[in-house]
Structure formats: structure tokens, C-alpha cells
Amino acid sequence: MKILILLFSLLFISFSEARSPQLVVVVNKNNAIEALSKREVIDIFMGRYLTFPDGETAQPVDLPAATALKSDFYLQLVNRDEQKINAYWARLLFSGRAKPPEAATSIEDALNKIQNSQYSIAYLPEDQLTDDVKVVYRLNEN
Amino acid sequence: MKISRNLYVRVALSIAFVAVLVSMISSVFSYYTGLQEKKNTNYLLVQQLGQTIAKGAAISAYVVDIELGQEIVNGLVSNDLVKGVILKGEAAMLIEEGIVNGQQDSIVINLFHPFIPDSSVGTLTLFPDDVYIQHQAQKSVKKEIGIMLSHSIIIAFFVSLVVHRWLTRPIQNLTDSFAMIDPSVPETMQMLKVRSGKHDEIGKLTVGINSLMQELHLTISNERALREKTQELESKFRLIFEQASAGICLLDEQNMITTFNPAFERYFTAPAQQRLASLHFPTLLNDVEKLQELLHSIRLDSTSSQITLDIECRVGDKSMWLHCLFAKLTDQRAIGRDSQSNLVEVILHDVTERAEREFQTRFEADHDALTHLLNRRSGEKKLHKALFDSLKKQHHLVLMMIDLDKFKPVNDTFGHEAGDKVLIEVSRRLTSRFNRVSDICIRWGGDEFIVGRQFDEFDHELVKQQANDVLSDIMKPIYITEYEQCEIGASIGIVVGPQHGKVLHELMVNADNTMYQVKDKGRGQVAFYQKPY
Numbered sequence: 292m293k294i295l296i297l298l299f300s301l302l303f304i305s306f307s308e309a310r311s312p313q314l315v316v317v318v319n320k321n322n323a324i325e326a327l328s329k330r331e332v333i334d335i336f337m338g339r340y341l342t343f344p345d346g347e348t349a350q351p352v353d354l355p356a357a358t359a360l361k362s363d364f365y366l367q368l369v370n371r372d373e374q375k376i377n378a379y380w381a382r383l384l385f386s387g388r389a390k391p392p393e394a395a396t397s398i399e400d401a402l403n404k405i406q407n408s409q410y411s412i413a414y415l416p417e418d419q420l421t422d423d424v425k426v427v428y429r430l431n432e433n
Numbered sequence: 434m435k436i437s438r439n440l441y442v443r444v445a446l447s448i449a450f451v452a453v454l455v456s457m458i459s460s461v462f463s464y465y466t467g468l469q470e471k472k473n474t475n476y477l478l479v480q481q482l483g484q485t486i487a488k489g490a491a492i493s494a495y496v497v498d499i500e501l502g503q504e505i506v507n508g509l510v511s512n513d514l515v516k517g518v519i520l521k522g523e524a525a526m527l528i529e530e531g532i533v534n535g536q537q538d539s540i541v542i543n544l545f546h547p548f549i550p551d552s553s554v555g556t557l558t559l560f561p562d563d564v565y566i567q568h569q570a571q572k573s574v575k576k577e578i579g580i581m582l583s584h585s586i587i588i589a590f591f592v593s594l595v596v597h598r599w600l601t602r603p604i605q606n607l608t609d610s611f612a613m614i615d616p617s618v619p620e621t622m623q624m625l626k627v628r629s630g631k632h633d634e635i636g637k638l639t640v641g642i643n644s645l646m647q648e649l650h651l652t653i654s655n656e657r658a659l660r661e662k663t664q665e666l667e668s669k670f671r672l673i674f675e676q677a678s679a680g681i682c683l684l685d686e687q688n689m690i691t692t693f694n695p696a697f698e699r700y701f702t703a704p705a706q707q708r709l710a711s712l713h714f715p716t717l718l719n720d721v722e723k724l725q726e727l728l729h730s731i732r733l734d735s736t737s738s739q740i741t742l743d744i745e746c747r748v749g750d751k752s753m754w755l756h757c758l759f760a761k762l763t764d765q766r767a768i769g770r771d772s773q774s775n776l777v778e779v780i781l782h783d784v785t786e787r788a789e790r791e792f793q794t795r796f797e798a799d800h801d802a803l804t805h806l807l808n809r810r811s812g813e814k815k816l817h818k819a820l821f822d823s824l825k826k827q828h829h830l831v832l833m834m835i836d837l838d839k840f841k842p843v844n845d846t847f848g849h850e851a852g853d854k855v856l857i858e859v860s861r862r863l864t865s866r867f868n869r870v871s872d873i874c875i876r877w878g879g880d881e882f883i884v885g886r887q888f889d890e891f892d893h894e895l896v897k898q899q900a901n902d903v904l905s906d907i908m909k910p911i912y913i914t915e916y917e918q919c920e921i922g923a924s925i926g927i928v929v930g931p932q933h934g935k936v937l938h939e940l941m942v943n944a945d946n947t948m949y950q951v952k953d954k955g956r957g958q959v960a961f962y963q964k965p966y
Binding site: 330333337338339368369370371379382383385386387388389 | 489492495496497498499500501504547548549
């Protein structure tokens with residue numbers, strides 16, 4: 292019995308590990324920005340700044356709602372679940388000054404948007420990276 | 434301002450006044466403490482309000498959303514407790530709403546980064562509305578004051594009710610029944626009504642008053658009885674003093690009359706006069722100096738306290754005799770205070786009549802009723818005295834024994850009445866010649882007379898001359914009636930004491946013998962006694 296519980300636990304742990312891929316924040320390869328701090332990433336994604344630190348316009352791109360990736364991203368970035376993030380945006384939507392990031396339909400769509408726009412910024416699992424994008428921030432690294 | 438004089442109203446008013454005063458003071462105190470407390474509470478509330486809204490404010494500050502910020506600020510300002518709000522974010526983010534200046538007490542809340550802990554993105558400054566807070570505090574204090582005042586008034590009302598019921602009314606009853614009492618009319622000093630079964634202070638007071646009054650009533654009654662007795666006694670004494678027939682007066686040390694009764698005044702007031710001629714007692718009487726001496730001696734004499742004396746006095750043109758009793762008075766109340774101030778009481782009454790009668794009686798006893806010369810008994814006594822005096826003073830006493838001649842025929846011829854007239858006339862003639870005070874004229878027997886006279890120096894011739902004068906006087910005619918007259922003679926024997934006898938009896942015998950010798954020799958002669966050899 293004990294062995295069974297131990298086995299299950301091990302299985303569960305290894306499974307969880309497997310469901311949590313490394314997330315990275317990426318921009319167009321041509322973007323002048325090489326790296327961003329966590330704060331700068333937060334400021335861009337949470338609507339504080341509409342520009343990159345160098346003054347260029349920033350267009351954040353979100354992954355589809357209710358996905359594990361989106362949830363993971365916000366948990367790792369600001370330690371809030373998706374519902375809280377939605378509430379945050381709902382509050383800000385009232386005035387209309389700040390807008391939530393544009394939502395992509397899929398990871399591929401997100402990649403497309405970055406490839407097409409020099410100002411876009413998005414987050415991806417590390418294993419989905421292509422040569423057209425540039426990693427500016429790795430989550431859980433600081 | 435006139436306040437009701439009723440005790441219970443005044444008590445109620447005082448209580449109400451104190452209660453109002455106390456509630457005022459406590460209200461003011463509670464107003465200020467309450468104000469502070471309320472202020473603190475409101476500050477806390479405002480702070481909590483700020484905390485509640487802080488998250489939204491932080492977000493608006495974070496994204497520099499002025500509209501959101503404005504909305505939040507408006508929401509805060511619309512609250513009664515908040516007067517003004519400042520929301521300050523980074524860069525140009527500064528929203529001010531309401532009154533935000535002129536106040537020291539503000540609540541500053543730090544706005545933190547919504548996603549990064551411990552990172553400030555701005556401040557939210559809240560200004561609590563002190564005026565509103567004060568207003569609130571005032572409102573509650575007003576309520577408090579209202580309650581306290583109504584408490585005070587209710588308490589004052591009930592206290593006055595209780596005071597009236599338990600204190601004022603019993604005291605009023607007591608006062609009313611006390612007012613019935615008039616100390617000048619002891620009959621009204623009745624017992625006050627004691628409320629039965631009441632043993633409070635008023636009951637005790639009533640009992641106390643009753644016992645006091647009883648005591649007082651007794652004292653006043655005794656006092657009154659005593660006074661009546663004294664008055665009665667006094668009126669009696671006054672009656673005695675004023676109605677007394679005897680004159681009574683009191684003399685002080687200077688012999689001045691201090692008190693006198695009506696009888697005294699009557700004695701010493703002349704008919705025409707209204708009052709006493711003098712208040713100095715001795716001057717009222719005849720012999721001033723002697724009386725003063727007498728009074729002086731009475732005062733000095735400690736043994737005898739009184740002395741009686743008949744004194745003659747003259748009031749107006751009337752002379753009278755007063756029987757005076759002088760008594761030294763020692764005022765018992767004055768003893769020890771001033772022993773020198775002894776008064777003298779004088780009681781006197783008119784004895785003029787008695788004195789005159791006594792004088793008359795003595796005169797009648799000593800004198801012959803017909804001739805008013807000394808009778809034999811008193812004459813002999815006087816002669817004894819005169820002889821004694823003469824021996825002592827070495828004077829001479831001349832005695833003439835006179836026997837009338839031819840008297841019996843007159844008696845027989847004209848009757849006894851004529852005889853009496855002769856005797857009276859002879860006596861008159863004798864006394865007119867022997868009229869000195871010391872002269873002694875005696876009717877010795879029926880028609881026998883003796884005349885005695887004292888001489889400092891014996892002069893035989895002078896005496897003989899005087900005897901012859903007497904003889905010639907007697908021999909002058911005597912009118913018996915208006916038309917009839919008679920003549921008589923006399924034989925006179927003269928002896929001289931002490932040459933012719935050292936005792937009266939010897940002298941008398943010698944004088945008698947000498948006179949008879951004259952009769953034998955033929956009458957109408959004068960002869961001196963011749964000592965036998």
C-alpha cells in the first residue's frame with residue numbers, strides 16, 4: 292500500500308513537472324531591445340507603459356484565454372491567476388485609457404504576429420521558439 | 434428678582450439650578466472630550482475608507498489613469514466624513530478634489546505597486562471633514578444636554594415634592610401653630626400638635642419646643658404671679674406712704690430731702706405756697722445748726738439707730754410743734770457698696786395741740802388758778818432751786834413774805850368775787866414789778882404771797898426800796914366794780930439767803946416770823962429779819 296502511494300506521488304510529481312514548460316518573453320528579431328527586466332515586462336503586459344524602454348511602441352500579445360500557458364505566465368509574472376487579471380482589466384476598461392494585450396488565437400498566431408510586427412511582444416513556451424523571434428526575458432529567472 | 438419665599442420652591446429651584454449648572458459643565462466637558470473622541474473615530478473611519486479604496490487608487494496611479502483616479506476621488510469626497518482628497522501618482526498624476534488646504538490633520542496612505550510588493554506608486558491624501566465631525570459631536574452633545582436637563586428638572590420636581598411633603602408642610606404646620614402663641618398671653622401657650630407616629634427631626638423639634646414652652650409658661654406664670662404680688666405690696670406700701678398722716682421723708686448725706694410724702698409736704702407748705710420752701714431739711718425747721726449737729730451725731734452714732742425729738746417750727750406765720758423720729762436707714766441692697774451713704778428717715782407729725790395741752794396742764798398744775806402765780810408746791814420747788822443756785826453762784830436770794838392787811842373785811846363787805854378781784858389785781862401788780870425771768874412770784878396761801886429775787890450783790894437799801902415800792906403798789910386803791918373801790922394794805926417780812934438761813938425751811942420760818950412781827954407792830958410796814966443775838 293505504502294509503495295503504491297509512493298508510486299502515485301512520484302508519478303504525480305513527474306507529471307506536474309512535465310506540464311510546466313519554461314516560458315520566455317519574445318520580440319521581433321529586428322527589435323532593438325535585447326533584454327527586459329521583470330518589471331519592464333510587467334509594466335508592458337499590465338498596461339502601464341505602451342512603449343518599450345527605448346520609446347518604441349509596444350504591442351503586447353496574449354495567448355488565448357483559459358489556457359494553461361496564459362495562466363502559468365501570469366502566475367509566474369505577477370503571481371495572480373487569470374481571473375484576477377481579468378478583474379484588473381475590467382477595472383481599467385472603464386476609463387478606456389489602458390487596454391489589455393491583444394489576444395492571439397494560438398501559439399502559432401502569436402508567433403505570426405511577432406514575425407509581422409516589429410513592436411509586438413509575446414510569451415511562448417521555450418520549446419516553441421523559432422529563429423524569427425528573440426528572447427528578451429526568461430520567466431522564473433530574475 | 435423676587436423668588437418665592439416657600440422653602441420647597443426655593444429648594445427645588447436651587448437643585449434645578451445646580452443640576453443645570455452641573456449638566457452644562459459636564460456637557461461642555463463631554464463635548465470637548467467627545468469631540469476629540471469623535472474626531473479620532475472619524476479619522477480611523479476615514480483611514481479605513483482610504484485603505485478600502487487604496488487598491489483601486491493604486492491601480493489608477495499605476496497606470497496613470499486619471500479618469501479612474503478622478504472617479505475614486507469623487508467617490509471619496511462624496512462621503513460626509515471626507516472634505517478633500519489628493520491622489521498623487523507618478524509623473525503628471527495629481528488629482529485634487531474638495532477642500533484640500535488649510536488643514537493640518539490629513540491622512541496619507543501610501544499606494545503600492547499592484548504587482549510588486551513594497552514598491553510605491555503614489556499617495557492618497559484624505560482630509561477628514563472637521564466641521565462635519567464637529568457638527569456631529571455638537572448634535573450628540575445637544576442631545577446629551579437635553580437628556581441631562583430633563584433629568585435635572587424631573588429630579589428637581591420630585592425633590593421639591595418630597596421636600597414639600599416631608600419638610601415644608603410639617604414645618605409650615607409647626608410655624609402656623611407657633612404663630613398662635615403670644616408670649617404676653619400665657620393662655621395661648623398651648624402644646625403644639627405633634628403628629629402621631631412621627632419620630633423624625635421635626636417631631637423631635639416639636640417635642641423640644643413643647644417642653645421648652647411648658648418651662649417658659651411655668652416661668653412666666655410664676656413671674657406674673659410674683660409681679661402681681663409685688664404690685665399689690667407696692668400699692669399697699671404706696672398707700673401707707675402717701676395716705677399716712679405722718680410726714681415721711683428721706684435725707685441724704687447732705688441732709689437734702691430725696692423723698693417725701695404728701696403729708697410731709699402739707700406740713701411744710703405755707704397756705705399761699707405751692708411747694709416746699711427748701712429741700713434742705715434743717716432750714717425748714719427753726720434751729721438750723723442744732724438740727725444739723727443732731728443729724729451728724731445720729732450718723733456717727735453706731736449704737737442707737739433712732740432718736741425722737743419735739744421740734745418747733747414756723748411755717749408761714751404759723752408756729753407748730755412737730756414730733757420727729759430720726760431713724761438711720763441702712764439700705765440692705767447698698768451694704769458693702771457704700772457704707773457711708775446711710776440715709777436718715779424722718780417721720781414727723783404735728784403735736785402742736787398736744788404740746789399746747791401739755792403746756793396748759795403743766796401750767797395749771799404749777800400755778801394758782803385764780804391769780805396765775807406759782808402755787809405753793811411748785812413755788813417751793815422753784816425756791817429750793819433758786820437758793821441752790823444762789824449758794825453755788827454766791828449770789829443772794831431775797832425773799833419777801835407779803836401778807837395782805839384788811840383783806841378779810843373786803844371779802845366780808847363786798848363778797849368773795851370782790852375778794853378774788855383784789856387778789857388778781859395784787860398779783861398783777863406784783864408780777865409787773867417782779868418781771869425778770871428769774872423772779873419768782875408765789876401765792877403762798879389765801880392772802881399770803883412770796884416774792885423771790887436773786888441779786889449778785891446784796892444792797893440793803895435797794896431791797897428796802899423795792900419792798901416799799903411793792904407795798905405802795907398794793908396800797909393803791911383797787912376797783913372792785915366800775916364805781917366801787919377799796920384799799921388794802923400789806924405786811925412784808927424780808928429774809929436774805931444765805932445770810933438768814935442756808936436752807937429754805939429756815940428762811941421761810943424767819944420770813945414768817947418777821948412778817949408777824951410787822952403785823953404785831955401795826956401793819957403796813959416792811960421789815961428785815963433781825964438775827965437774834
